[in-house]
Amino acid sequence: MLRTLWLRFGALLGKLLMRVLIVGLVIWGISAAWFAWQHRGPVSALEQVPPGEALMTQDIIQTAVRIVDQHRESTRYLRDAHAKAHGCVKAEVQVLADLPADLRQGVFAEVGKTWPATLRLSNGNAYPQFDSIRDARGMALKLHNVPGKQLLEDQQARGEQDFVMFSHPNFFVSDVAEYRQNVAAQADGKKIMAFFPGWNPLNWQVRHLFIALATLSSPPASPTQTTYFSVSPYKFGGVNAKFRVAPDADSCPAYSVPPQNQALPNFLRSALNQQLSTDRVPACFVLQIQRQDASRFMPIEDTSIEWKESDAPFETVARIKVPAQDFDTPSLNLACDNQSFNPWFGIEAHRPIGGINRLRKAVYEAVSDYRHARNAEASAP
Template sequence: MLKKFWLCLGDWLGKILLLALAVGLGGWLIGSLFYSWKFSGPVSLEEQIPVTEKADTQAIIADAIRVVEQHRDNTRVLRDAHAKAHGCLRAEVSVRGDIDSDLQHGVFSQPGHSWQAWVRLSNGNAYPQFDRVRDARGMAIKLLDVPGQKLTANPAHAAEQDFVMFNHPAFFVRDVAEYRSNFAAQAEGKKVLAFFPGWDPRHWEIRHLAIALKTLSPAPDSPVATTYNSVAPFKLGPLNIKYRVIPAPENCPAYQLPEQNRDLPNFLRNALYQQLSLDQTPACFTLQVQRQNADFYMPIEDPSVEWDEAISAFESVADIRLLAQDFDSPAQNIDCDNLSFNPWHSLPEHRPIGGINRLRKAVYEAVSAYRLDRNGALRAVY
């Protein structure tokens, strides 16, 4: 009798397992077919601005200021994202001598020309947490003494060209409307609910949650040992492009970083200080661009979609060299905190495009002005 019971139970559980497997495979197939249809070209070459974007932007600015006040460090107001810097570093950015003629626009218009620059390396969180905590990592580049009219009206940035990146190729929201909902939930401390705005599964953002979890990656051995991506698109003359920065140790003297104590709260700063300050060894990167091919699904308005490298490969346009230097002084750290990076500190040839970049213009300017005013810094130092 007992044997018969166990055989029946096993048969019943086997059937349930097969049914669950069939449902899972069916769901995967349906999802694959849906996304293959949804993420198919062609796409527009032009920006498309939703009618609600202005109102959504103002709401996000209010939440961003609320976040910087929540995370203020004693008397100083920090950034609403990428609050913790590993260092601000003097650098040289040299345009490749063999740059393709189609890419010779803006700061890349003169092959062989070198720009002096500041590079800020950072964690992504709005609060300065331990480096070992899973997080995004950021790189911001500010080219100096760049002639020409800029997109920003602020005279403090009239001679600058900024590039802003972090170390994942896709963003965790598709547009400003979703960012408003997501950021409002995070500002309330409801991080998981940011991707589940209601009980209706049609509004759940499972794919975007997966992107966010991938973005929160373990720390690299050093801030100079990871790739940084623009995520959002930009103009390069008449072209629509994305850009990235990849490590290029082959362009610098050979160097082996000593093993770091990853339990230290600031081991990424320590790694930079070890290489650039103590061992006096520069670090090298390559700046690359990827052209939009509008015949395929390479949208301007959805930065959650990674442009396929198999369709459009990245092309190298410039070399970046972080100079050997002593950067970790109290005065320079304060100056670093007062630096303002914004992709709209830009020549028209590098104009940011897409909803997330339009949002950045308003939010970065508002939060930067608020932060610098509260900190007693009337303008960025550099």
């Protein structure tokens, strides 16, 4: 009797699970078809500023300052994102000698030109947590001695071109409105509300949650073995483009970093130090661009959309070499912490575009000014 009931229950449960699976597949198919229909070309090659963006930006600045206050380390005020650096290292960026004429734009205009540069490698979190915790990884690249008018009127003495990237090709928010809601929820310690702001399923951001989960990846063996993406678009002369920096093993001596103790909080810094300072082996990358094809779905104003390589391949414009060096000293680490990286430090040929970049212009400047002022007060006698 019990055996018969158990078999019937098992058969009923199997049918139920099969129906749930079928319904799930149907929903997934409908969602995929709807997404494909909604996200198809052509798109605009021009920026489109939504109403109310300036007010939303001011709200985000206040939230970002609150995050800086929450996450300060003793009396030291840290960045509101990418707070923990693995190191700032000297680098050389050399434009390809055979670069095609249509790619000779801005800092890449002179073929064979070598720019002195600084690389800041980091974790993505706003708090300096253990490297073993799943996280995004960041690279900020700064070219020095760049001639020409800087984008920011009060920064004309800089002579810099910055490229700010992290280790995923798309972002987990689309625009400034979503960023405001997301960062406010995280600042309040309600991370789940960042993607589920209410009971209405129409407002849930499930796709963006999956992007965020994919962004929070396991740590690499070394920061030099990661690919970094600009996520948001920039001008590249007369066209729009995104940037990518990828390891270039063929241009450097063969090297495999010795296994690090991942139980240690700063093992990625140790890996970087092992390669550059102990083993004296340089690291190499390629700097690439992906030009927008406006006939494809490659939008400017939605950073949650990955520009497909099948629609527009990445093209190498320069090579980056990080020579062997000593970078992990108290004075250099302090200088690294005090260094500012901003995609708006640069020239018109590489002007950041799109809502997230417009947001960065205001937030980076406000947070940087706040952080440096507080650190100066803390260090004053």
